[in-house]
Amino acid sequence: MKPPKIAPAGAMSAIAPEIRPGQSLELLKELHILTREGKLNQDSRRKLKQVYHLYQFIEKLLLELPASDAGITLADHGAGKSYLGFILYDLFFKTLALGQIYGIETRPELVQKSRELAARLGFGRMHFLNLSVAESAESAELPERIDVVTALHACDTATDDAIAFGLQKHAQFMVLVPCCQAEVASCLRQNKALALARTPLAELWRHPLHTRELGSQITNVLRCLYLEASGYQVTVTELVGWEHSLKNELIIARYTGQKKRSAAERLRAVLEEFGLTALLETRFKQSSTGSEAATAGS
Template sequence: MVNSAASIDVNDEQRSFLEACKIALEDGSFKRAVFSSRAKGNDKFKASFDLILGEKRKFIRYSTNQSSVDETNELDAHTLKEKMSSPEISPFRAATLNTGSFDLHYAENRKMVPRLYKTKASMKDVAQTHNKQKNYALSEDRPFLKGLGVSTDGGKVHKKHYPKFRQIANFVEIIDRDIGAFVQSTDRPISILDLGCGKGYLTFATYDYVASRAKMQPKASGVDIKTNVIDLCNTLARKLNFDGLVFKNARIKPNKPEPVDILIALHACDTATDDALALGIRSDMEYFFCAPCCQAEIAQQTETSTKGFDLINAYPLMKRRQADIVTDTCRALLLTALGYEVKFLEFTPLEHTAKNLMLVGKKSDTVNRQKAYEEYLKLKSDYGFTKHSLEENLKDLLAEPTP
C-alpha cells in the first residue's frame, strides 16, 4: 500500500508501527526505536533512534550502522518523525519500538508476511540512576540479572556491579543490532551455544533476549570446564524457568558438531577461541560473537623471528601486541575463507577490560573466500609463523576454498 505523504510503499503493519512511534513521541512515552532493512544487493541497514535524557535537555540520538562504525547525530521530534518515514528507513523489514508501557515489534517471515505484536516493556527508566549518558537496551530489572547478583531484588543494578551490567548491556545491544531481524523472523527454535561461558552472564542475557523476541523458545547451552559455575548456572536456569537452557561441564572440542545459529565465545583462553570457532564452523553457525583472550600461540612462534616490522620488533611489548593483532587478523581471514563476513568491534569501554576486541560474523555467500585464504597464507609467510590453531582445526575445509 502507498503512503501518499512520503510516496513510499509501506504496508498496513508498517504504517501502524510508524503511527505508534509518533504517538509515543507525542505522549512522552517514547524510549527507543530500531529499524532494520535489507536493500537489494546491499548489507543490512540498521538505524536506531534513542531518547537521551541529558542533565539539561533531552534529545533523540539517531545512529546507523551502514558501515560497522556508528554515525550519530541529534534530531528534534519533528525531524525525527520525518526521518522515520524517509526512504532511508522505510520500508523496513524488522523494527522494535520501546515505550514506557510496552514494546511493539514489526517482523516479516521468510515469505515476507508481516506481523505486528506487543510485548511487555523491556526498557523502563533504564540505567539513569547510575549513568546519565546512556539508555541501555537491557532493563536493569530483568530477573536473570537479579539471579546473577548483578541487580538487587528491587531491580536496580548494584553500584559495584555497574561495569558488569554495562558489559552485558553493551553485548545485548550488539546482538540486537546484528541478529534482531533474524530472531524475529525465524520460524523454528533458535540454537545458542556459549563456549567458555564462565558464570553464564552472556548465556543468560542472550537466552533472555532471544526468548523475549522469538516466535519459539530457544535451545541454548553454556559449556565450561569449571564444575562449580556449571552447577550454579543450571540451578539458576531452572529457577528462572529458562527451560531451553542447559549448562554442561565439558572442554571445548572442535570436532563435536550440533547445529548452531548463534555462537558466543568471550575470553576463552588462547587457542580455546580457535577451538570454539572451529566447532562453530563445523556446526554451520549462522552468527558468531567472539572476544579473543591471551593470544600466545603466534607470539611464542615469532619470539626470535626478525620478520614483521623491524621497528616494532625492537620493543618487546609492541612486538607482543603486534602478534595479538596478527593472530586475530588471521582469524578474520580464515573465517572469511570459510564463508563468513567478519568485522571487529570494541564491545566494552577500555577501562572495564583491555580485552575489549570482538570478532563478529555472519554466514555469507558473497565474500571472496579464495582471496581471503591467499591473504592469510601471505600474512603467515611474511610474519614467519607455521601454526595457527584455527587453520590446524579446519585444514580439511580450507584445502580448496570456493571463490
C-alpha cells in the same frame, strides 16, 4: 517450585529506569547488577550498560534469523557463570515458544551453579555442558546445526576452537571477543633470531612485551582472514570503552557463503611473512587449499 520474581514495569522504574520491564530481579541479583536489597549503585549501572551494549549487538543478529520449526539455537563457549546466556534468555528467548541456549564450560562447579540457577528461574531451554570448546564439536548433547556461536574472552586457542565449532555447525553468525592470544606469540618467540637476521620488520617483536602485543594483533587478523576465506563477512569493532577492558576487540562474522580467495591468499602471505606457516596445518588448514566456491573479491 516457586516462580521467579519478575517485577512489573512500574516497580522496575522505581528500582532504576535503566532496567527493562519484565526482567528477572533474581537474575539481576545473581549477576551482581542489583544488590541483595534490590538497589543499583554506580558500579552496577556501568556493568548494566555494558551488558545491554553487548545484548544489542546480538539481538540484531537473532532478529535476522528466519523462523524455523526448531527455533533459534545459540552456543556460548567459555561460558563461565553464563551471564551472557542468562541475559539473552531473559531478554529474548524467554518470550519465545522455541529456541535453545547451550552454555559450554570446563569448570564443573560453574556448570552446576548455572544449572541450579536456570532451574530456579524456570529457564527450561537453557542447557549447560561440562566440556571444552574442542570436545563440544563432537558432543551428541548438541544439535547438528547451531545458528549463533558466541565466545567472550575464551582464552588463547579456545577462540580458534569456537571458530572451528561454528564452521562445523554451519553457524549463521559468530560473535567473538578474543582473549590471551598466546599461541602466535610463542611461535614468534621461537623464530625470533632467524627473523631478526632475515628482515628489519622483526624489530616489531624483538622485545618480549612487543612480542605479546603483536602476537595478539596478528592472531585476530589471521582469524578474520580465515573467516572471510570460509564464507563469512567480518566486522571488527570495540565491545566497550578501553577504560573497562584491554581485551576489547569484538569480531562479528555473518555467513554469506562467499568464500574469498583473496582472503585465503592474504592469510597464507601473512603466515609466511611472520614465519608461521606451521599454523596452516592446524588452525587454518581449510583455507590453505582454497575452494572451488571461492570468489576473487577482496
